[in-house]
Amino acid sequence: MPPWWQGAVIYQVYPRSFQDSDGDGVGDLPGIVARLDHLVALGVDAVWISPFYPSPMADFGYDVADHCDVDPVFGRLADFDALIAAAHARELRVILDYVPNHTADTHPWFQASRASRSGPKRDWYVWRDPAPDGGPPTNWLSEFGGPAWTFDPVTGQYFYHAYLPQQPDLNWRNPEVQDAMLAVLRFWLDRGVDGFRVDAIHHLVEDACLRDNPPNPDWVPGQSPARRLLRTRTMDQPEVQSAIAAMRRVSNAYPGQRLLIGEAYLPIDRLMAYYGEALGGFHLPFNFHLLSTPWQAEPIAALIRRYEAALPEGAWPNWVLGNHDRSRVASRIGAAQARTAAMLLLTLRGTPTIYQGEELGLTDVPIPPDRVQDPWEKRVPGLGLGRDPVRTPMPWEAGPEGGFTTGTPWLPLGQDHRAASVAAQAGDPGSMLALYRALLALRRREPALALGTIAAVAAEGEVLRYERLDAATGRRLLVLLNLGGAEQGLDRCGTPLLSTHGAPPVAGRLRPHEGLVLAIEAG
Ligand code: GLC
Numbered sequence: 001m002p003p004w005w006q007g008a009v010i011y012q013v014y015p016r017s018f019q020d021s022d023g024d025g026v027g028d029l030p031g032i033v034a035r036l037d038h039l040v041a042l043g044v045d046a047v048w049i050s051p052f053y054p055s056p057m058a059d060f061g062y063d064v065a066d067h068c069d070v071d072p073v074f075g076r077l078a079d080f081d082a083l084i085a086a087a088h089a090r091e092l093r094v095i096l097d098y099v100p101n102h103t104a105d106t107h108p109w110f111q112a113s114r115a116s117r118s119g120p121k122r123d124w125y126v127w128r129d130p131a132p133d134g135g136p137p138t139n140w141l142s143e144f145g146g147p148a149w150t151f152d153p154v155t156g157q158y159f160y161h162a163y164l165p166q167q168p169d170l171n172w173r174n175p176e177v178q179d180a181m182l183a184v185l186r187f188w189l190d191r192g193v194d195g196f197r198v199d200a201i202h203h204l205v206e207d208a209c210l211r212d213n214p215p216n217p218d219w220v221p222g223q224s225p226a227r228r229l230l231r232t233r234t235m236d237q238p239e240v241q242s243a244i245a246a247m248r249r250v251s252n253a254y255p256g257q258r259l260l261i262g263e264a265y266l267p268i269d270r271l272m273a274y275y276g277e278a279l280g281g282f283h284l285p286f287n288f289h290l291l292s293t294p295w296q297a298e299p300i301a302a303l304i305r306r307y308e309a310a311l312p313e314g315a316w317p318n319w320v321l322g323n324h325d326r327s328r329v330a331s332r333i334g335a336a337q338a339r340t341a342a343m344l345l346l347t348l349r350g351t352p353t354i355y356q357g358e359e360l361g362l363t364d365v366p367i368p369p370d371r372v373q374d375p376w377e378k379r380v381p382g383l384g385l386g387r388d389p390v391r392t393p394m395p396w397e398a399g400p401e402g403g404f405t406t407g408t409p410w411l412p413l414g415q416d417h418r419a420a421s422v423a424a425q426a427g428d429p430g431s432m433l434a435l436y437r438a439l440l441a442l443r444r445r446e447p448a449l450a451l452g453t454i455a456a457v458a459a460e461g462e463v464l465r466y467e468r469l470d471a472a473t474g475r476r477l478l479v480l481l482n483l484g485g486a487e488q489g490l491d492r493c494g495t496p497l498l499s500t501h502g503a504p505p506v507a508g509r510l511r512p513h514e515g516l517v518l519a520i521e522a523g
Pocket of ligand 1: 059062063099163199200263324325
């Protein structure tokens with residue numbers, strides 16, 4: 001029996017924007033419980049919930065002030081226990097977001113660390129003396145703009161933060177930090193969670209010799225200012241691997257295959273290292289490469305082949321179309337192709353992760369300047385880096401706030417999103433939601449899709465094609481995706497199982513933007 005997560009489909013919930021239950025305009029844990037049946041009807045197997053821990057919300061929960069509790073805006077620990085019970089009762093697994101790289105600056109650890117140079121927690125964070133000119137110790141840049149070092153007058157040293165100054169980096173070279181952070185995993189594993197998505201793992205350790213990062217010759221104005229430098233000294237350092245292996249040893253000590261997924265935006269060859277020595281690392285290092293590959297048949301076919309070929313022996317693939325940090329797929333490639341993308345995601349070999357709202361075809365929502373929330377947009381305005389447009393509330397039903405809240409939502413709902421609500425789409429067989437449900441149901445019915453091999457990945461003009469095979473039964477499926485707007489001839493016959501166009505396929509033709517799964521008869 002393969003482990004559960006290989007045949008599973010994961011669904012990401014961004015809790016601030018999923019469902020509000022108390023009218024404060026921010027989603028919460030009881031809200032997630034109230035909407036679990038949407039996930040059941042959709043047909044996913046696991047829900048990954050972005051951080052809900054106590055936080056000053058400088059980075060909306062990715063600045064954790066207490067790793068082992070629930071922020072009052074999201075509920076209480078008892079609400080979490082109720083959520084996990086309700087999810088498990090529906091055979092849904094629960095995956096938490098684990099943020100090991102940094103804490104909030106209000107975390108008691110950082111408060112103790114910054115209080116004095118000689119305190120016992122001083123070395124829990126990354127403190128350095130100023131450069132001889134009094135400036136920062138290195139040229140390292142914060143992902144969210146500005147230097148990655150902030151001077152703290154209390155003790156006359158700088159502390160390092162890969163992200164906001166309110167998110168000081170933990171010092172993972174300190175064994176006490178490792179122990180304390182591994183204890184966080186145990187806290188939630190003991191409460192029954194089925195796995196973790198590990199945040200920003202490639203940032204965990206920085207160069208001990210404090211060497212500068214080199215300039216990036218490819219940077220052009222308009223790109224994130226953090227990309228002016230290559231992150232040679234601040235990312236993907238060798239020690240990251242031993243930290244991941246330690247996390248994996250903790251998860252391995254629990255029964256039931258607790259899943260570890262790593263967030264690392266890295267080239268394919270480097271990403272593979274995150275499966276770990278003899279696969280003792282992440283079960284799934286997130287594969288974000290569909291986010292950056294041109295939406296054309298040849299580059300995507302090449303990506304699939306390159307990724308599959310690079311997987312180490314025994315490694316299981318995974319695919320992603322979007323998340324709470326990246327422009328929504330329907331905005332990147334358009335509404336028509338978003339349907340083809342759904343078929344791609346759910347018919348490729350490997351564990352797919354769906355970001356909330358993808359199943360409705362939601363698009364990026366323009367945010368008026370006075371409603372901007374994301375600190376990245378505030379610190380580096382006008383470049384389109386802000387992530388608010390992809391974090392707007394889920395539209396559940398008709399009504400002014402789409403059933404998301406009875407109050408004022410923390411971010412506006414998309415104007416055209418109300419018409420795309422779950423209730424509106426549920427009864428429409430031609431809707432995106434209906435397509436997602438059909439794809440997930442097909443995946444459940446066809447072991448070739450959930451667990452089978454992949455072969456014959458090719459581009460033929462604008463058509464991307466591949467086969468999926470269930471070795472046990474010999475069942476062979478052909479996936480054909482027309483990534484263009486022109487009709488294409490079909491040279492293969494087989495029994496059509498599902499078309500993105502709902503209506504039965506036209507014999508011998510692939511309509512514009514159509515995706516098709518066919519069963520190929522043996523012989
Ligand atoms: C990850 C999260 C992102 C967050 C950052 C800092 O990239 O996905 O939302 O801002 O880490 O924690």
